[in-house]
Amino acid sequence: MLKISKLTDYGLLAAVYLARHSGEVASAREIAEFYHLPVPMVTKVLKTLHHSDVIESQRGVGGGYLFRGDAESVTLGHLIDALEGPWDLVECETTDDQGHATCAIRVACPSRRFMFGINRAVKGAFEQVTLGDLTRGVMPVAQIDKPMLLSRAESQS
Amino acid sequence: MLKISKLTDYGLLAAVYLARHSGEVASAREIAEFYHLPVPMVTKVLKTLHHSDVIESQRGVGGGYLFRGDAESVTLGHLIDALEGPWDLVECETTDDQGHATCAIRVACPSRRFMFGINRAVKGAFEQVTLGDLTRGVMPVAQIDKPMLLSRAESQS
DNA sequence: TGCATACCGTACCGTAGTGGTACTGTTTCG
DNA sequence: CGAAACAGTACCACTACGGTACGGTATGCA
Numbered sequence: 001m002l003k004i005s006k007l008t009d010y011g012l013l014a015a016v017y018l019a020r021h022s023g024e025v026a027s028a029r030e031i032a033e034f035y036h037l038p039v040p041m042v043t044k045v046l047k048t049l050h051h052s053d054v055i056e057s058q059r060g061v062g063g064g065y066l067f068r069g070d071a072e073s074v075t076l077g078h079l080i081d082a083l084e085g086p087w088d089l090v091e092c093e094t095t096d097d098q099g100h101a102t103c104a105i106r107v108a109c110p111s112r113r114f115m116f117g118i119n120r121a122v123k124g125a126f127e128q129v130t131l132g133d134l135t136r137g138v139m140p141v142a143q144i145d146k147p148m149l150l151s152r153a154e155s156q157s
Numbered sequence: 158m159l160k161i162s163k164l165t166d167y168g169l170l171a172a173v174y175l176a177r178h179s180g181e182v183a184s185a186r187e188i189a190e191f192y193h194l195p196v197p198m199v200t201k202v203l204k205t206l207h208h209s210d211v212i213e214s215q216r217g218v219g220g221g222y223l224f225r226g227d228a229e230s231v232t233l234g235h236l237i238d239a240l241e242g243p244w245d246l247v248e249c250e251t252t253d254d255q256g257h258a259t260c261a262i263r264v265a266c267p268s269r270r271f272m273f274g275i276n277r278a279v280k281g282a283f284e285q286v287t288l289g290d291l292t293r294g295v296m297p298v299a300q301i302d303k304p305m306l307l308s309r310a311e312s313q314s
Numbered sequence: 315t316g317c318a319t320a321c322c323g324t325a326c327c328g329t330a331g332t333g334g335t336a337c338t339g340t341t342t343c344g
Numbered sequence: 345c346g347a348a349a350c351a352g353t354a355c356c357a358c359t360a361c362g363g364t365a366c367g368g369t370a371t372g373c374a
Contacts, residue, residue: 158331158332184319184320184321185320185321186320200320200321200322203321204321204322204323207321207322214320214321214322215320215321216319216320216321216322217319217320217321218318218319218320219319219320220319220320220321221320221321222321
């Protein structure tokens with residue numbers, strides 16, 4: 001349905017919260033209450049972010065999660081990768097462990113090289129937005145450079 | 158899971174097929190066999206495209222579907238809208254019949270004005286690719302103009 | 315007139331992913 | 345030693361997706 005899962009959505013919110021309070025420890029409950037979200041959901045997503053080394057965790061009383069580092073060097077693409085796992089707009093794009101495309105309808109592939117481009121376009125857009133932008137509430141505007149686009153298509157065909 | 162549904166995928170393939178044979182009538186089976194896809198799936202998606210007035214249909218013996226018009230004036234965004242229906246990256250963005258946002262977690266909204274931007278960014282990217290590009294197998298490259306982006310954010314806050 | 319072709323509409327179903335909950339550890343601090 | 349908070353895993357209801365089936369209608373041709 002072409003939408004980000006709620007879990008990923010929550011993850012972005014949590015990441016923004018921690019980035020806004022950079023260096024400070026915040027418990028899962030604190031974040032959940034701030035956004036009025038179910039605590040278990042937030043803990044789940046925080047674990048995921050921790051596994052991807054986006055945030056740090058501190059166990060025990062007074063523990064929680066914290067973001068330490070440069071918010072400008074963490075991209076939205078990075079966050080979504082961490083939260084959604086490997087993803088692609090179309091199945092044909094997904095690759096297995098060896099990096100081989102697991103293509104269901106091979107015959108179609110040659111007739112839609114464009115899908116690779118669309119996929120890359122969206123990923124590229126995500127890659128250019130940083131966590132810092134998100135914390136500042138930035139509203140990015142995507143553009144596709146048409147002329148460059150066409151020349152690219154020729155050179156890569 | 159942030160991916161286009163297979164039905165939409167099939168729809169794009171079908172649209173490309175018809176655009177490549179512009180003005181000619183092609184049956185659902187012809188298209189299905191070309192891409193090695195199940196016929197009922199292709200018919201379903203062709204009906205959808207027809208409902209959105211993207212393609213025309215001809216019933217009876219020797220009938221089928223055909224694309225007539227300017228492939229350059231049909232955008233990828235248009236096609237995806239037709240195939241996926243109204244969509245948004247996050248639920249918070251979706252609006253009801255009156256255009257009001259049906260927001261589950263209202264408190265979070267102010268803290269993520271960025272989501273509107275991301276959403277618009279992706280839609281904007283889709284809007285700049287035409288059916289003509291798709292038939293030519295173009296590989297678009299998305300770009301976000303960062304400086305313009307920031308000034309926009311300020312002016313719109 | 316009859317029949318085959320092909321679109322039209324709708325309903326159905328198995329499966330997988332999503333959203334959410336629960337429970338049992340394990341670490342840390344007071 | 346007990347409360348707070350993370351870690352890990354398992355579970356479940358529900359929805360959407362992918363796919364199929366079937367009865368209906370319009371068209372062309374013999």
